[in-house]
Amino acid sequence: MAELIRHMAVELDHIGAAIQANRPYATRATLKTQLETLKTRIDAIGEEGSSGSNLVLKKILVNLRNLTQRVNDILNYFDSAKTGQTYGRELEFSRFVSHEEFDLKSIGDNLTFNSSVFRHAIRMTLACSVGFIASKLLFPGYHSYWILMTTTYMLKPGFSLTKERNYQRILGTLAGGVIGVLILWLIPDKTVQFVLMVVLMVISYSFQRTNYIITVTCLTPFILIMFSLLGVGYLGLIEERVIDTFIGCAIAFSAGYLLFPKWEADQLQVFMRDVLRANLNYLLKLAENISGVSYHQTDYKLVRKNVYVSSANLSAAFQRMLSEPKSTQRKSSEVHEFVVLNHILASNIASITSTAPGQPLAPATRKPLRQALLGLTRSLKKLDDEAQEPATDFLAVEPEAFPKQVLTPEDNLLREQLEFIQKVSSDIGKTTDAILTK
Known part of the structure; x- marks a missing residue:
């Protein structure tokens, strides 16, 4: 037993060193074999009878098995990293970093x-x-x-x-x-x-x-x-x-x-499109969350990151446009309103993402959520003809499924928040029309 504990301690020490050095690690210990050998010896002590009860030794064996299982779980992370698969609750950090491949087409472009x-x-x-x-x-x-x-x-x-x-x-x-x-x-x-x-x-x-x-x-x-x-x-x-x-x-x-400048006003629509797409995906994740639809936590964090990045890019482009000559600026007040409305939308979505999922939403709550998603989709299509409508089938529930349902104070609060998000989405659509109007 002492030998097994020593091997386990050495194994944990090697794993810790590999994590700190950010390098792969392959185990050389045979903990499972040693556990089987230890179990055989403990069973033999119980069969002899003369040496006393082996109950305490069995409890120690159970604890050692639990520790061995945890060590194996850690080793599985190393194995999944080598094969490119995810394991357990591991965050796929590489997805948060943009990758760009260089080829002849990129040079030509x-x-x-x-x-x-x-x-x-x-x-x-x-x-x-x-x-x-x-x-x-x-x-x-x-x-x-x-x-x-x-x-x-x-x-x-x-x-x-x-x-x-x-x-x-x-x-x-x-x-x-x-x-x-x-x-x-x-x-x-x-x-x-x-x-x-x-x-x-x-x-x-x-x-x-x-x-x-x-x-x-x-x-x-x-x-x-x-x-x-x-x-x-x-x-x-x-x-x-x-x-x-x-x-x-x-x-x-x-x-x-x-010398052939490219003014920020000519590029604003690209940043506006990215912000609308990011907020649409963010609102869709909110709808999945409060509707009890399961999703990967990393996907939610990626969507939230895209909202932050696209909003920062749009704000920076707008500030750059304001410092350019007046003759090159277009619809400054409308663009400023668009930036503010998208900030308001993202902050309100973030304020209710912690709502506990699992309970089906009442029709009175689902309606403003669907209307907000459709409103953002219409605004996005004005900037991107190839934009697709999000799948909102999980929100399509017949009112008969909730006969004479009385909304709780929490449901009323959620409905009011979603109605405000719907109003902001509608205002974003009006502002988008004003910006695109010649």
Whole structure:
């Protein structure tokens, strides 16, 4: 028995190490065989009779069998991971991560003007060519490469981001130039200047991915102090840097505005379609939940994740559209209403997903739920002709199945919540029509 317990402890130790290292594990222990051997020996003790009762030993054997079964359950997870099957309540985390396969067709699709990546590549090429010519012929200097560098850094695939980066670059350069000149003018000590240069360098690179304006504000005085320590006159240097920054930003801004841009208003319908489809699936999962229809927990979490992601994408696209020129914006107030209504719909669906399933819904409760699903489907079909109506057969129950049923306070509350969801779905349909109207 002691040998079996020792083997079981070693097995658990190896399993724990495999889980921490995120690697597969194959058992080498023969716990089942050892259990059978132990059972034979315990039965033999009971048959002898002279050594006393073996009841306590049998209870210990039962506990060891339970522990062995749990160890086998853990090992089954490793086996299912190797075969690609799921086991028990295991979450399929790979389904939460998008996978993209690269092939020749994908490359071909990105070599046309329908691809935003291809358009940005051409735009970047032309803008950098103009920046290179300007730095060589029109504004030559010791550091004229700053024009080309600024153009490369400022030009982004989206016009709104290009506009924002240009604003941050110009403001940060001006503020940083003032800080650098004041440091060099008021603090003549080279040691102190060197210490401040190191501090500014650390701050600049620390905020490079989180706050670009702080990066630029600290980067400019850092460069000024560094060149000053090398013996370069800082007044002429700051003048050249400001001029080159303005020229580079002007080239990037003009390229983003003039060279075949793709405005967010032209892409909003794609994001609207994704949000409607995600909310429709989310509402369908709610209907299955409160109707007692069984479904996998991972499927529900995937649907909820799609709602969050699609809503965030739509909100971000709407904010980008607002930062674009007024002439390119379309139906801003209606799109804002569409975004808000979908947020309200998703939050109300989430608020009642914890309702305990199992009890059949009364017709008075099923009707608003079906109407909401049909309303969202109609709105989705206006944006996607290939959209299919969801299967709602589990909601189709004849009123005779509930003769003279009196709704409980919980049923009344649920009915009111579903009626509100139905109203929101109807408002989404009206807003969709207003957006699609020319």
